């Protein structure tokens with residue numbers, strides 16, 4: 001057996017690069033990745049606040065599956081967004097998609113105040129199982145009010161205010177997230193249409209308005225706990241999330257009617 005330290009050692013992944021293969025399946029081939037990055041290099045568009053450029057693509061083996069990770073940067077505000085990809089999604093239709101907004105406390109620290117980490121991990125596992133899919137990770141912490149403001153909102157929630165009123169008491173909207181960047185990332189990767197993993201009808205409406213073709217909603221079922229029960233109930237009753245009796249709805253037309 002060759003040693004990692006010997007001069008002739010070649011990591012296994014290298015031999016897969018040109019064939020577009022990854023452990024456990026296909027990936028975006030190197031030549032295609034380079035052409036997407038090249039096409040993005042000097043790209044700029046209007047409205048500029050939604051613009052992003054694809055800068056790099058690399059393999060990302062993880063405990064949830066073998067993926068590729070795409071690094072995007074907005075030339076407008078310098079924010080760095082990522083897309084975790086399974087399979088070669090370029091030019092594909094009906095790609096399984098999760099659009100996830102950053103939640104440091106949930107995603108990284110495992111906070112039980114929200115269901116973000118459960119949604120993130122469940123999505124990655126579903127995408128891995130399907131063999132093709134994409135998770136877009138947007139840098140809009142705390143429904144885009146920022147980390148420190150979210151902690152202030154948590155403090156208000158500790159005093160009995162719900163998640164929506166807490167944001168509004170701090171002078172924010174109930175939800176300030178913007179999905180223009182996600183739509184742009186899908187365009188950059190030339191994804192034709194998606195099946196969206198979400199419980200949030202507003203996300204379907206916003207992405208549709210931004211030109212994303214959504215052929216189906218795929219429910220995202222995560223556990224209810226004693227800590228997130230009130231939070232989830234607020235999302236259902238005040239933000240229209242498809243939980244409880246409506247959890248099984250998958251038709252985009254039934255969910256949005258003429259609103260999409």
Ligand SMILES: [Zn+2]
Pocket residue numbers: 043044045046050051052184
């Ligand atoms: Zn652009």
Ligand SMILES: [Zn+2]
Pocket residue numbers: 103105106107114115116117
């Ligand atoms: Zn969260």
